[in-house]
Amino acid sequence: MLTISRLAAYAGVTVRAVRHYHQIGLLPEPERDHSGYRSYDAAAVVRLIRIHTLAEAGVPLARVQELLDAGPEAFAGGVAEIDRELRAEIRRLQDNRRRIARLAAGEQLALPQSVVDYLDRLRGLGVDERYIALERDAWIMVAAQAPDLVDHVIAQKHRDLDDPDMVRLYELLSEVFDWRTDDPRVVEIADLVERRMIRAVEAGELGDGVDNPFVDLLDATMLESSPIAQRIVAILEERGWQGWTSIKRVPADRVGALTDGSMTRR
Amino acid sequence: MLTISRLAAYAGVTVRAVRHYHQIGLLPEPERDHSGYRSYDAAAVVRLIRIHTLAEAGVPLARVQELLDAGPEAFAGGVAEIDRELRAEIRRLQDNRRRIARLAAGEQLALPQSVVDYLDRLRGLGVDERYIALERDAWIMVAAQAPDLVDHVIAQKHRDLDDPDMVRLYELLSEVFDWRTDDPRVVEIADLVERRMIRAVEAGELGDGVDNPFVDLLDATMLESSPIAQRIVAILEERGWQGWTSIKRVPADRVGALTDGSMTRR
DNA sequence: CTTGACCCTGACGCAACGTCAACCCTCCAC
């Protein structure tokens, strides 16, 4: 009675979709007319409309198959499950919207608000964008790696910034990209860092070094950023401090075993 | 520094995904070590986390490419557009949920509430499920074809059911599947239909036949449902009425030209 | 020396069709 295009039109789908449903056995192949054309009846229209209704709702065709060939009780169960999946998917998309919104507003990508605020505070101190980019990238990694640690560590950072020594340190770090490698101010940087660490150790905040490959990765990033960074770390190592992201004391007898100790003065 | 699996772990993606991003040029291929292994640095981690964040939000990878390689203003614009798309998608899924909910509750599939109610009224009259299935399928097609006509036509059907003649008609139709082809009650059915049509014509409700292939399709379905249906329509044709879904008067001189007129009595 | 846990490339698979290509039918106008 019906050609494939009229069948498709009645059900509101494309001809290609109908043929696809034939291929996967979702809609039975109908009789052919004398010239090989498929010839459909109304039952096909009804089945196709049902298929379309479910498929449009995002139900996978394999599941459509099951549902249509099942009894009413299995059908109801299947529909309930699909509803649950839809709810979950909607929630997922809404989460994504929130995240995307933060992307647009915040520090480019993938950063919690606390970090964005912290970086803004650095900007407020006049810190150079190149240094901020370094910090940002490090925080991106930290946020991906240990998201629930971030706010805690950021809070500590904020407290650090209440110390004028640290403000001075950031001033120096901010300029560091424009220095020559042998600029004497690297020593001031090392001094500031060391003073701060000594006070931290005295205060019992011995951040005894998370000592894991992730910290090594962060350190490596920092070292690669500039030869001056390497000098700073080298000076600190000579003085018995190891690392950067998570600095820790090194037993005195091992100092020197870890660094070539050749390019620093003092 | 990093092997591919550690890189992937840091960013929360699979190794296969990383290689895929290389293939499509989304993440640059890094250096290889002496044995041909890819060797990543922290910058790769950062880029990969960014990619992952966007991709997880449902952004197509091609678009991720554009966004990451664009300036902040283009980035913001792109993000805004993605947000619009997400909103649209969420709305779509919510529509689907509503439809799915009606599927579960209502008359199996793809029917508006008015039709479901109407079919329930038929059930209340004791109409056989086989007949109801026929009606349901017809309504599925009508609802897909002319959704805004449905409620109007259903309202008319409800008014019809206030007529005891129609109630009697449905009683008969309900049993029809168990009759032998030559059951005399088919004549009673024809009488009832004819009386109703005459009154309809007198009342000026000459539903002068939507006369289109869609109506033909509905009629064909009805005719195929049972040989008795064919007899009923044949009797009506002898008396000058044509069709079923949308019955109309046929000029007297053409009666008989349309039917073989051989199997009816009276 | 073997074993297990990595790494590599290449290639097919999936879901739900879209989109040619190359060819057949039918009808209608010229």
Place this chain on the structure above:
DNA sequence: GTGGAGGGTTGACGTTGCGTCAGGGTCAAG
């Protein structure tokens, strides 16, 4: 009768974002 428009047919490749082998090589440890 012939050509063109507008149907239909099968076959096969393209899309998106990877999953999942297959068939190798590499590396550290027991």
